[in-house]
Amino acid sequence: MPIHRRTAVVDGLVTSYLESGTGDPVVLLHGGEFGATAELGWEHNIVALAARYRVLAPDLLGFGQSAKVVDFVDGRGMRIRHVARFCDVVGVDSAHFAGNSMGAIMLLTDATSDAPRLPIRTMAIICGGGEIQQNRHFDALQRYDATLPGMRRIVEALFHDARYPADEDYVRRRYQSSIAPGAWEAVAAARFRRPGAGPGSEPESAPASESSSARRYQCITVPTLVVEGVTTSCCRRVGRAARRAGQGWTRGGDRRRGPLSANRAILGRQ
Numbered sequence: 001m002p003i004h005r006r007t008a009v010v011d012g013l014v015t016s017y018l019e020s021g022t023g024d025p026v027v028l029l030h031g032g033e034f035g036a037t038a039e040l041g042w043e044h045n046i047v048a049l050a051a052r053y054r055v056l057a058p059d060l061l062g063f064g065q066s067a068k069v070v071d072f073v074d075g076r077g078m079r080i081r082h083v084a085r086f087c088d089v090v091g092v093d094s095a096h097f098a099g100n101s102m103g104a105i106m107l108l109t110d111a112t113s114d115a116p117r118l119p120i121r122t123m124a125i126i127c128g129g130g131e132i133q134q135n136r137h138f139d140a141l142q143r144y145d146a147t148l149p150g151m152r153r154i155v156e157a158l159f160h161d162a163r164y165p166a167d168e169d170y171v172r173r174r175y176q177s178s179i180a181p182g183a184w185e186a187v188a189a190a191r192f193r194r195p196g197a198g199p200g201s202e203p204e205s206a207p208a209s210e211s212s213s214a215r216r217y218q219c220i221t222v223p224t225l226v227v228e229g230v231t232t233s234c235c236r237r238v239g240r241a242a243r244r245a246g247q248g249w250t251r252g253g254d255r256r257r258g259p260l261s262a263n264r265a266i267l268g269r270q
Contacts, residue, residue, distance in 0.1 A: 016065035021050030029103025035178035037064035068182030104128025
């Protein structure tokens with residue numbers, strides 16, 4: 001199934017996205033590390049999913065070939081609103097969503113808000129928050145110096161599988177993405193902290209950016225799959241997904257037979 005690179009203008013902002021397949025729509029939201037793009041985050045998943053679904057994977061604002069913009073007041077809210085409008089533009093009024101890292105946090109933030117904007121039918125949350133460790137992997141993700149060795153350190157932090165940092169082509173693709181005009185600046189700006197905010201606080205810590213533990217997970221009303229790594233390089237609280245799924249993130253019904261039965265947690269190596 002071919003993957004098509006397309007461009008839409010969403011509220012005046014150039015939005016690049018990948019599209020493949022037909023059927024029920026699936027929207028994929030990538031992570032927020034330096035060099036991240038829809039292609040680098042989801043290329044293998046798009047191929048697999050396109051056999052059954054219409055897959056849409058946008059480069060989020062500030063990343064890839066989309067507009068390089070920053071909102072210092074509510075950066076995450078800006079991206080959520082943009083994805084919601086993107087769905088309007090491409091004719092999606094209900095979709096299965098999957099988000100990795102920043103993309104997952106966007107989904108959780110929206111789904112636990114008073115007025116959700118995204119047309120979520122079901123969602124898969126992959127590494128969507130947690131208590132951040134201050135270690136060399138965190139430093140690699142936060143203090144990127146726009147060099148090839150620096151990008152290799154980021155890839156080492158992202159992947160448990162050592163084949164990825166050893167893959168020269170993959171590392172270089174991420175590096176080239178990270179040094180595109182405006183790319184480094186957009187991602188670096190989103191990591192700014194006001195004095196006294198404290199280490200490890202979530203980036204873009206504005207109204208839409210509650211910490212993981214503060215979100216009202218009981219407000220989630222759609223079937224939700226949570227995937228997290230047992231041996232993550234940057235988060236301490238492994239097993240959070242299993243505990244949350246056991247408590248029930250969606251409303252209503254018997255815990256064994258109602259909507260809660262759609263919630264699952266998968267623990268795996270990362």
